[in-house]
Amino acid sequence: MKKKFIIIGGGAAGFFAAINAAEFNPNLEVIILEGSNKVLQKVKVSGGGRCNVTHACFTPSELIEFYPRGKKELLGPFHQFMTGDTMEWFEKRGILLKIENDNRVFPESNSSQTIVDCFLESAKNVGVKILTSTRVNAIDKQQEKYQITTEKNNFEADYLLVATGSNSKVWNMVEKLGHSIIEPVPSLFTFNISNQLLKDIPGISVPNASIKVLNSKLFEQGPLLITHWGLSGPSILKLSAWGALELNAKEYQFEIEVNWLSKKYETILEFLKSTKKQQSKKQVIIRSIFEEIPKRLWEKLVTASQIPVNFQWAQLSNLQLENLAKQLTQSVFKVTGKSTFKEEFVTAGGVDLKEINFKRFESKLHKNLFFAGEILNIDAITGGFNFQNAWTSGWIVANTISTL
Numbered sequence: 001m002k003k004k005f006i007i008i009g010g011g012a013a014g015f016f017a018a019i020n021a022a023e024f025n026p027n028l029e030v031i032i033l034e035g036s037n038k039v040l041q042k043v044k045v046s047g048g049g050r051c052n053v054t055h056a057c058f059t060p061s062e063l064i065e066f067y068p069r070g071k072k073e074l075l076g077p078f079h080q081f082m083t084g085d086t087m088e089w090f091e092k093r094g095i096l097l098k099i100e101n102d103n104r105v106f107p108e109s110n111s112s113q114t115i116v117d118c119f120l121e122s123a124k125n126v127g128v129k130i131l132t133s134t135r136v137n138a139i140d141k142q143q144e145k146y147q148i149t150t151e152k153n154n155f156e157a158d159y160l161l162v163a164t165g166s167n168s169k170v171w172n173m174v175e176k177l178g179h180s181i182i183e184p185v186p187s188l189f190t191f192n193i194s195n196q197l198l199k200d201i202p203g204i205s206v207p208n209a210s211i212k213v214l215n216s217k218l219f220e221q222g223p224l225l226i227t228h229w230g231l232s233g234p235s236i237l238k239l240s241a242w243g244a245l246e247l248n249a250k251e252y253q254f255e256i257e258v259n260w261l262s263k264k265y266e267t268i269l270e271f272l273k274s275t276k277k278q279q280s281k282k283q284v285i286i287r288s289i290f291e292e293i294p295k296r297l298w299e300k301l302v303t304a305s306q307i308p309v310n311f312q313w314a315q316l317s318n319l320q321l322e323n324l325a326k327q328l329t330q331s332v333f334k335v336t337g338k339s340t341f342k343e344e345f346v347t348a349g350g351v352d353l354k355e356i357n358f359k360r361f362e363s364k365l366h367k368n369l370f371f372a373g374e375i376l377n378i379d380a381i382t383g384g385f386n387f388q389n390a391w392t393s394g395w396i397v398a399n400t401i402s403t404l
Helices: 012-024 041-049 060-066 071-080 083-092 112-125 168-176 234-242 244-249 265-278 295-304 318-329 385-402
Strands: 003-008 028-033 097-099 104-107 129-131 136-142 145-150 154-157 159-162 181-187 189-193 205-213 219-226 230-232 254-259 331-340 346-351 369-371
Touching: 003 012, 003 145, 003 154, 012 028, 012 112, 012 385, 041 112, 060 071, 060 385, 071 385, 083 097, 083 104, 083 385, 104 112, 136 168, 168 181, 168 346, 181 234, 181 244, 189 234, 205 234, 219 234, 230 234, 230 331, 234 244, 265 318, 295 318, 318 331, 369 385
Parallel strands: 003 028, 003 159, 028 129, 159 369
Antiparallel strands: 097 104, 136 145, 145 154, 181 346, 189 230, 189 331, 205 219, 205 254, 219 230, 254 331
């Protein structure tokens, strides 16, 4: 009689574990229980609909540095299944991948549907059963088996994997089994800012800004995007991940300082003084003197520096030059809230990592109970790292069960 491996959650980690487990051990009966009527929805919307599969970082000790929570725990697992293994896994299934300039890895098709179809076809080929609209109401352990109660049917599992991501209802069930849950807070979010300098120029971006949270050690550098509601882009998203707990404690009310050029105030001031001499008869506001600063943003920065629209460079006082240098390197904004980054919602929080055996991603409290993906208190910055955690944890669970 086949042993049953049941996965709660039809997302990235759940599918990866299911497919690999069924492939490693054909004598397993593998079933995915998904509460909604569709599977792999987060995979479908990720990377702007392109699916950022992983990140081209091939050294475990370097890769863990992208995880604000879970860094120490993931070092061993990444030695078992790494980014290169992920790329090989997909390529063996005919999915061509590409590494972009920022080292993010995408399917060459530029469509997340390619990855979704790969999972669905692979699951079908190895006999994984996928039951949608099957919401789990309770999980109980009776002797060596797990009893799963759903709105439709009851199931009994020899091995149980919980891979539901950030799901408070499932966390409650896990707590009833004796596990501790670290209170979840949002990670990967954009900053809500109402400021005249940012008004009417959504879509404008700079390639390498520096942002620091005032009265804090939080700092990040990278591309910055102006949006209808404030600021976004990789630098803001990274800052939100590293500062998830601290910014939540501040109730998302804080000030940031933006250096649009990531250069010192003194350096910029000297360049402005030099420009005053060299372009004395030209109007200041007409053209940005920095190729990194788009014209519409330059106009805003000049205006914010109290420089009249018709002023030529020769007319600028030392105070106005100093004001412009400050706007370029020390713009201060009041953040008054956050917005979820598209549909790619990530949380800091989940099952306490102290209660997990990371050689197997197995509960230390209950034999044959496993956890994978974001249900654990593990999260990463944007760039394919959260998916790599899903692939690694899913693969290790599958490999563990295949040897039992």
